[in-house]
Amino acid sequence: MYDKTVRRRRAVLGLLVACSLILLTAYFGESSGGALHGVQRGTSEILNPIQEGASRALKPVRDLFGWFGDTLSAKGDLKDARAERDSFRTNALELDRLKRDNQRLSDLLELDGALGLKEYAPETGRVIAQSPTVWYATIRINKGSSDGVRKGQPVINEQALIGKVTEVFSGSAQVTLITDTTSHVSALAGQRGIFGIVSPASAGNPSDLVMEFIPPRSRLNPGDRVSTRGTVSETDRLESVFPPGIPIGEITRIENAGTDTQEVHLRPYANLRSLEFVQVLTRPEGETT
Amino acid sequence: MTPLTPALLARLAALILVGVIVQTAMVSQLPIAGANADLAPLLVMSVGLLCGSLAGGSFGFGVGLVVDNALLQTLGVSSLVLLAVGYGAGRIREARDPEGTFVPLAVGAAATLIFSVGFALMHFLLGVDAPVSWALIRDTLTTLVINTLLALPVYAIVRRWLLPSLPDDPRRRRRRAYTTGGLSPLSRS
Numbered sequence: 001m002y003d004k005t006v007r008r009r010r011a012v013l014g015l016l017v018a019c020s021l022i023l024l025t026a027y028f029g030e031s032s033g034g035a036l037h038g039v040q041r042g043t044s045e046i047l048n049p050i051q052e053g054a055s056r057a058l059k060p061v062r063d064l065f066g067w068f069g070d071t072l073s074a075k076g077d078l079k080d081a082r083a084e085r086d087s088f089r090t091n092a093l094e095l096d097r098l099k100r101d102n103q104r105l106s107d108l109l110e111l112d113g114a115l116g117l118k119e120y121a122p123e124t125g126r127v128i129a130q131s132p133t134v135w136y137a138t139i140r141i142n143k144g145s146s147d148g149v150r151k152g153q154p155v156i157n158e159q160a161l162i163g164k165v166t167e168v169f170s171g172s173a174q175v176t177l178i179t180d181t182t183s184h185v186s187a188l189a190g191q192r193g194i195f196g197i198v199s200p201a202s203a204g205n206p207s208d209l210v211m212e213f214i215p216p217r218s219r220l221n222p223g224d225r226v227s228t229r230g231t232v233s234e235t236d237r238l239e240s241v242f243p244p245g246i247p248i249g250e251i252t253r254i255e256n257a258g259t260d261t262q263e264v265h266l267r268p269y270a271n272l273r274s275l276e277f278v279q280v281l282t283r284p285e286g287e288t289t
Numbered sequence: 290m291t292p293l294t295p296a297l298l299a300r301l302a303a304l305i306l307v308g309v310i311v312q313t314a315m316v317s318q319l320p321i322a323g324a325n326a327d328l329a330p331l332l333v334m335s336v337g338l339l340c341g342s343l344a345g346g347s348f349g350f351g352v353g354l355v356v357d358n359a360l361l362q363t364l365g366v367s368s369l370v371l372l373a374v375g376y377g378a379g380r381i382r383e384a385r386d387p388e389g390t391f392v393p394l395a396v397g398a399a400a401t402l403i404f405s406v407g408f409a410l411m412h413f414l415l416g417v418d419a420p421v422s423w424a425l426i427r428d429t430l431t432t433l434v435i436n437t438l439l440a441l442p443v444y445a446i447v448r449r450w451l452l453p454s455l456p457d458d459p460r461r462r463r464r465r466a467y468t469t470g471g472l473s474p475l476s477r478s
Binding site for chain 1: 310311312313314315316317318319320323324325326327329342343346347350353354355357358359360361362363364365366368369372376408409412415421422423424425428429
């Protein structure tokens with residue numbers, strides 16, 4: 001009886017390990033239009049409405065936790081925080097949420113106006129899910145193909161560029177952030193507009209990007225601003241999916257400055273750990289209809 | 290070994306669905322000290338400790354599959370690592386039957402560590418050519434601490450949810466024996 005139980009347990013374990021390895025191998029070997037990717041997209045389509053509903057339903061809980069987190073971190077303002085807690089309570093939480101949403105949306109509109117992004121038909125969406133691991137810097141938003149969102153379109157928040165759309169469903173889309181290890185953005189830095197490619201400095205570090213492929217002996221300084229170039233090379237012929245002039249970040253330090261191997265590190269303007277509303281530029285080429 | 294009855298399977302399936310949705314829609318969006326909690330290894334560890342290696346391993350495989358599908362990650366990676374976590378937790382229960390209050394805390398920490406390291410190793414094996422940064426290690430350690438703190442409440446919730454479908458929980462059986470006139474080991478000695 002005991003032997004039978006052990007044999008059964010080992011058989012199931014072996015079967016599940018084999019299933020995992022087969023899935024892994026098949027998934028890695030097929031193209032993005034393959035059967036397993038199709039199954040994954042189908043599952044996502046089913047889960048999206050549930051995730052969106054859950055995201056909305058759990059918003060007060062998130063706000064409550066966020067409120068506690070803010071209070072804990074504001075050690076110096078402990079007395080004020082206590083007084084605030086007593087006076088506001090539940091209604092204040094709701095009011096704070098509405099005000100914060102309003103501010104973020106206003107900031108988004110301001111950024112659109114300041115950068116002339118209205119011609120790119122920005123579509124505002126809410127973040128409904130986020131990857132829990134540091135290996136996938138992705139978010140899910142509640143705008144999809146039915147809202148005009150397409151694969152490859154750039155995504156911004158009220159501060160700066162945050163990434164691009166990498167997967168689209170009917171009512172939602174997956175956005176890969178600029179801190180994902182697969183992300184590369186052509187950019188201009190400093191007043192002279194020096195060309196380079198911005199990518200993450202390392203996995204799991206959302207506050208450090210690196211600018212590479214800078215022309216040899218180009219002079220850049222800490223504090224110089226970096227924005228999207230709008231083309232994928234130094235020439236103007238190949239347009240990038242990212243329109244020109246969208247802020248990315250600010251140079252923080254330069255290693256081996258002035259040499260051929262200089263490494264320019266920058267801090268993104270956008271706080272990628274706290275994303276709530278984003279905008280997809282649904283007409284990145286800026287054409288008029 | 291706990292038999293996988295239809296009632297238990299239904300409860301485990303519901304737990305997978307609710308767990309993954311709560312993780313992606315709420316817990317992942319709550320940064321604590323720059324990182325966030327990861328419920329998947331805690332849920333799998335809890336099921337392993339409560340139901341044994343077979344149910345733990347299968348549950349880990351299921352959770353991994355749904356997580357990879359829901360987040361469009363490489364299929365099979367989470368399944369493989371969580372399968373090991375669930376099986377390991379189940380074997381601890383079968384081989385040692387630990388009864389200490391803080392066992393889920395220790396096993397939860399170990400499960401999170403195994404999951405984080407295993408997940409990272411799988412990615413390096415699959416060819417992610419990003420360097421390991423201090424931020425990555427710091428985030429992994431922060432998640433480990435948060436998950437350790439969450440291990441007991443998560444275990445308690447999972448236990449409460451699965452209890453009606455667990456026929457032979459040894460602790461319940463012993464407790465029932467004492468309160469219904471049975472001799473406790475102390476009175477026998």
